[in-house]
Amino acid sequence: xxxxxxxxxxxxxxxxxxxxxxxxxxxxxxxxxxxxxxxxxxxxxxxxxxxxxxxxxxxxxxxxxxxxxxxxxxxxxxxxxxxxxx
Amino acid sequence: xxxxxxxxxxxxxxxxxxxxxxxxxxxxxxxxxxxxxxxxxxxxxxxxxxxxxxxxxxxxxxxxxxxxxxxxxxxxxxxxxxxxxxxxxxxxxxxxxxxxxxxxxxxxxxxxxxxxxxxxxxxxxxxxxxxxxxxxxxxxxxxxxxxxxxxxxxxxxxxxxxxxxxxxxxxxxxxxxxxxxxxxxxxxxxxxxxxxxxxxxxxxxxxxxxxxxxxxxxxxxxxxxxxxxxxxxxxxxxxxxxxxxxxxxxxxxxxxxxxxxxxxxxxxxxxxxxxxxxxxxxxxxxxxxxxxxxxxxxxxxxxxxxxxxxxxxxxxxxxxxxxxxxxxxxxxxxxxxxxxxxxxxxxxxxxxxxxxxxxxxxxxxxxxxxxxxxxxxxxxxxxxxxxxxxxxxxxxxxxxxxxxxxxxxxxxxxxxxxxxxxxxxxxxxxxxxxxxxxxxxxxxxxxxxxxxxxxxxxxxxxxxxxxxxxxxxxxxxxxxxxxxxxxxxxxxxxxxxxxxxxxxxxxxxxxxxxxxxxxxxxxxxxxxxxxxxxxxxxxxxxxxxxxxxxxxxxxxxxxxxxxxxxxxxxxxxxxxxxxxxxxxxxxxxxxxxxxxxxxxxxxxxxxxxxxxxxxxxxxxxxxxxxxxxxxxxxxxxxxxxxxxxxxxxxxxxxxxxxxxxxxxxxxxxxxxxxxxxxxxxxxxxxxxxxxxxxxxxxxxxxxxxxxxxxxxxxxxxxxxxxxxxxxxxxxxxxxxxxxxxxxxxxxxxxxxxxxxxxxxxxxxxxxxxxxxxxxxxxxxxxxxxxxxxxxxxxxxxxxxxxxxxxxxxxxxxxxxxxxxxxxxxxxxxxxxxxxxxxxxxxxxxxxxxxxxxxxxxxxxxxxxxxxxxxxxxxxxxxxxxxxxxxxxxxxxxxxxxxxxx
Numbered sequence: 001x002x003x004x005x006x007x008x009x010x011x012x013x014x015x016x017x018x019x020x021x022x023x024x025x026x027x028x029x030x031x032x033x034x035x036x037x038x039x040x041x042x043x044x045x046x047x048x049x050x051x052x053x054x055x056x057x058x059x060x061x062x063x064x065x066x067x068x069x070x071x072x073x074x075x076x077x078x079x080x081x082x083x084x085x086x
Numbered sequence: 087x088x089x090x091x092x093x094x095x096x097x098x099x100x101x102x103x104x105x106x107x108x109x110x111x112x113x114x115x116x117x118x119x120x121x122x123x124x125x126x127x128x129x130x131x132x133x134x135x136x137x138x139x140x141x142x143x144x145x146x147x148x149x150x151x152x153x154x155x156x157x158x159x160x161x162x163x164x165x166x167x168x169x170x171x172x173x174x175x176x177x178x179x180x181x182x183x184x185x186x187x188x189x190x191x192x193x194x195x196x197x198x199x200x201x202x203x204x205x206x207x208x209x210x211x212x213x214x215x216x217x218x219x220x221x222x223x224x225x226x227x228x229x230x231x232x233x234x235x236x237x238x239x240x241x242x243x244x245x246x247x248x249x250x251x252x253x254x255x256x257x258x259x260x261x262x263x264x265x266x267x268x269x270x271x272x273x274x275x276x277x278x279x280x281x282x283x284x285x286x287x288x289x290x291x292x293x294x295x296x297x298x299x300x301x302x303x304x305x306x307x308x309x310x311x312x313x314x315x316x317x318x319x320x321x322x323x324x325x326x327x328x329x330x331x332x333x334x335x336x337x338x339x340x341x342x343x344x345x346x347x348x349x350x351x352x353x354x355x356x357x358x359x360x361x362x363x364x365x366x367x368x369x370x371x372x373x374x375x376x377x378x379x380x381x382x383x384x385x386x387x388x389x390x391x392x393x394x395x396x397x398x399x400x401x402x403x404x405x406x407x408x409x410x411x412x413x414x415x416x417x418x419x420x421x422x423x424x425x426x427x428x429x430x431x432x433x434x435x436x437x438x439x440x441x442x443x444x445x446x447x448x449x450x451x452x453x454x455x456x457x458x459x460x461x462x463x464x465x466x467x468x469x470x471x472x473x474x475x476x477x478x479x480x481x482x483x484x485x486x487x488x489x490x491x492x493x494x495x496x497x498x499x500x501x502x503x504x505x506x507x508x509x510x511x512x513x514x515x516x517x518x519x520x521x522x523x524x525x526x527x528x529x530x531x532x533x534x535x536x537x538x539x540x541x542x543x544x545x546x547x548x549x550x551x552x553x554x555x556x557x558x559x560x561x562x563x564x565x566x567x568x569x570x571x572x573x574x575x576x577x578x579x580x581x582x583x584x585x586x587x588x589x590x591x592x593x594x595x596x597x598x599x600x601x602x603x604x605x606x607x608x609x610x611x612x613x614x615x616x617x618x619x620x621x622x623x624x625x626x627x628x629x630x631x632x633x634x635x636x637x638x639x640x641x642x643x644x645x646x647x648x649x650x651x652x653x654x655x656x657x658x659x660x661x662x663x664x665x666x667x668x669x670x671x672x673x674x675x676x677x678x679x680x681x682x683x684x685x686x687x688x689x690x691x692x693x694x695x696x697x698x699x700x701x702x703x704x705x706x707x708x709x710x711x712x713x714x715x716x717x718x719x720x721x722x723x724x725x726x727x728x729x730x731x732x733x734x735x736x737x738x739x740x741x742x743x744x745x746x747x748x749x750x751x752x753x754x755x756x757x758x759x760x761x762x763x764x765x766x767x768x769x770x771x772x773x774x775x776x777x778x779x780x781x782x783x784x785x786x787x788x789x790x791x792x793x794x795x796x797x798x799x800x801x802x803x804x805x806x807x808x809x810x811x812x813x814x815x816x817x818x819x820x821x822x823x824x825x826x827x828x829x830x831x832x833x834x835x836x837x838x839x840x841x842x843x844x845x846x847x848x849x850x851x852x853x854x855x856x857x858x859x860x861x862x863x864x865x866x867x868x869x870x871x872x873x874x875x876x877x878x879x880x881x882x883x884x885x886x887x888x889x890x891x892x893x894x895x896x897x898x899x900x901x902x903x904x905x906x907x908x909x910x911x912x913x914x915x916x917x918x919x920x921x922x923x924x925x926x927x928x929x930x931x932x933x934x935x936x937x938x939x940x941x942x943x944x945x946x947x948x949x950x951x952x953x954x955x956x957x958x959x960x961x962x963x964x965x966x967x968x969x970x971x972x973x974x975x976x977x978x979x980x981x982x983x984x985x986x987x
Binding site: 022023032068071 | 154161164301305310313324352359360364
């Protein structure tokens with residue numbers, strides 16, 4: 001994939017991680033993989049499909065949370081590097 | 087049902103509260119006090135303008151009809167914000183460096199600040215936004231009718247629209263902010279985001295735990311069709327809807343406004359990347375339960391779109407119903423306000439201003455009050471957009487066509503996606519590519535989705551929708567060219583976006599971008615690499631700083647313009663006065679103006695003052711861009727490494743040479759000491775004999791003394807030679823040259839050998855040429871060399887009948903003296919070594935000279951500008967050849983004439 005930020009390796013890695021998360025999200029939430037999970041069962045009284053969707057969704061949000069912390073650290077590093085430029 | 091007065095009072099109070107917040111925040115921000123407003127939380131909440139009343143009411147309706155499908159509308163944005171935030175970050179960075187005011191501005195600016203593209207995108211935005219605004223008006227009106235029991239929907243909608251217009255005009259166009267930011271509005275939107283979230287969450291909790299007894303109860307004995315909405319939920323429609331919502335969160339004018347234009351700090355995006363999906367998660371978690379509880383408890387005929395409101399009402403929870411109403415009201419107003427600001431900015435910047443500029447006499451933009459014109463045009467635009475929304479609502483009001491308008495609008499703005507993504511990632515995208523893609527996509531969208539959605543009441547008749555125009559089945563809007571796709575939305579997406587993308591790419595590949603397009607393209611694609619200082623190329627001679635200032639003053643306001651110009655002057659190192667209108671100043675000014683009037687208009691305005699704009703070399707270098715820069719760097723690197731290799735090679739060679747020289751020096755020293763030792767030894771031994779006790783006969787004494795004398799002479803000669811050669815080699819020997827006749831010198835040298843020639847019976851053949859051969863040489867030194875060569879030829883000649891030929895001639899423009907003897911000569915292998923110090927030819931015996939004669943002779947010849955070499959005849963025998971620099975022919979004639987005179 002192309003370099004999303006072009007500034008340094010750490011940021012590119014963060015971008016690459018995001019792309020991987022995007023890919024995982026797409027695979028899990030889109031057909032045909034999602035169809036595998038479209039079962040008739042219920043978990044604790046809640047339809048399996050509903051639980052599945054919201055769990056994947058929550059997982060994505062958690063991954064996003066972790067990546068955003070990384071992203072903010074990158075900004076700190078960048079600000080230290082280009083001190084007082086802004 | 088609540089009393090009308092109460093509902094109106096609460097509504098009014100709520101609106102007043104919003105006004106107060108917006109007013110207060112605007113004021114505090116202007117005073118520079120409100121730091122907490124610059125928080126990622128506010129930013130995220132403002133992005134949640136994505137959740138309109140279509141989410142608040144419509145999602146429950148959709149869940150009741152189609153089950154889980156509604157989730158796709160929130161999965162798309164989640165995927166974009168979590169997995170593709172760097173796209174958003176790139177948009178935000180471009181927005182900041184290029185002072186982008188809207189999505190139309192971004193696309194037009196990218197493709198060479200093209201006015202036609204700006205107008206086209208603005209049109210698409212207006213067409214896609216108007217029904218969406220109508221949808222909001224409808225939602226608020228319907229909910230109001232439900233909660234207050236009124237019946238005059240049209241009047242209600244009118245007053246709602248008017249109120250929204252007032253709010254938008256008041257806070258959306260208070261001033262022309264340089265960056266088109268509206269802090270007051272954003273704060274109000276954030277408050278509304280909290281209200282709608284709390285309201286929906288409260289209703290959800292009530293439905294699950296108030297009406298039912300927990301989730302298990304809600305989902306108890308619910309048929310799976312209700313949840314899955316059909317046999318196969320994860321089909322093409324699921325993917326299409328996710329894709330559409332992902333596109334919408336990037337391309338919707340209002341989303342672009344809050345995400346890109348209103349962004350204060352790029353870092354806020356990092357927080358929003360997970361917080362916004364979390365907000366959506368919270369918003370949707372209760373939607374399906376509310377729908378199911380509604381289906382279970384409410385009478386079958388009730389509109390599922392209003393379950394959020396009717397559920398609390400039917401249970402007699404009026405305060406909850408009021409909260410839900412406020413939530414819906416918030417969703418609708420925030421969408422309408424932001425959309426109106428975004429679209430009115432486009433309309434006034436890209437349609438009204440260019441027209442006004444066109445009709446203004448040249449120079450008027452300097453004298454006329456552009457600032458007021460701009461504010462007025464923007465206010466009128468807001469009013470017009472809301473009026474259009476209201477009109478649309480009135481024409482199609484009540485019809486179910488509106489229910490799907492959200493998705494249709496999504497598909498409409500999705501047409502902007504290829505140009506947007508291509509524009510910021512693909513340097514080769516051109517204006518014509520974007521134009522053709524957008525036009526084709528827009529027309530196909532209108533034909534296959536938008537117009538048929540009216541069910542025959544707009545442009546296309548029901549008959550045309552059913553059977554195609556003129557009965558041509560191939561042209562049926564829902565089955566174009568016989569494409570068999572049961573879902574009209576998926577069908578329309580395939581056609582419009584497919585052709586759009588295809589044309590965009592194909593035309594881009596086939597057309598060439600003009601220099602300004604290339605420049606903008608490079609600045610957009612490489613926004614993270616290019617110095618935001620920017621480049622530009624105006625002809626500075628034709629620009630007056632005062633004109634620029636007046637222009638800036640008219641548009642930015644006096645104080646902002648003054649600050650900008652002071653800043654610019656200071657950056658040029660000037661304490662007073664106006665900055666020099668160079669490229670950087672012009673570009674910065676254009677950007678600042680673009681923040682108010684859009685890139686195309688700003689470019690036109692500055693261009694009018696600056697005159698012709700030409701692309702300079704620096705810009706072209708920038709266009710050449712990163713790829714070329716990388717190639718250049720790697721080329722320089724390889725050059726560097728080649729240079730290093732070369733240097734290392736040279737060092738190695740120098741080292742080798744030094745080693746050789748060192749060895750030669752040692753050899754030379756040992757040779758010199760050896761050569762000195764022989765005569766010294768004999769001098770010492772004979773002098774010891776003479777000094778000794780033993781008597782020496784007078785004859786012996788005389789003989790010994792003469793030997794000592796001879797050896798001393800030999801030593802002196804040797805030392806002289808060594809001195810000569812070291813001087814010659816270090817270049818210290820100064821040889822004054824003069825015009826010498828080579829024939830005369832040769833003859834006199836041969837004469838000096840007469841005795842030896844006679845003694846040794848050597849046959850010397852020398853026939854001096856008729857003419858003089860004038861050369862540049864030091865006569866004594868030339869004589870020395872000749873003597874050396876001749877004596878060698880005689881001394882080492884072992885032939886029975888020794889013979890020496892001496893010839894003078896001209897070879898290759900030089901005078902040559904050949905000394906040819908029949909004494910064996912030197913071999914080809916020896917040809918060079920004979921000129922090395924202390925090397926004697928194979929035919930020379932021991933004790934016959936120190937081996938310095940030839941090296942000295944060659945060094946002398948070279949010092950005189952000539953040379954000495956060993957040559958070979960055709961038969962393989964060798965001879966020595968002296969090369970001498972001739973005196974120029976003119977000089978000879980001069981000499982001749984002077985001699986004749």
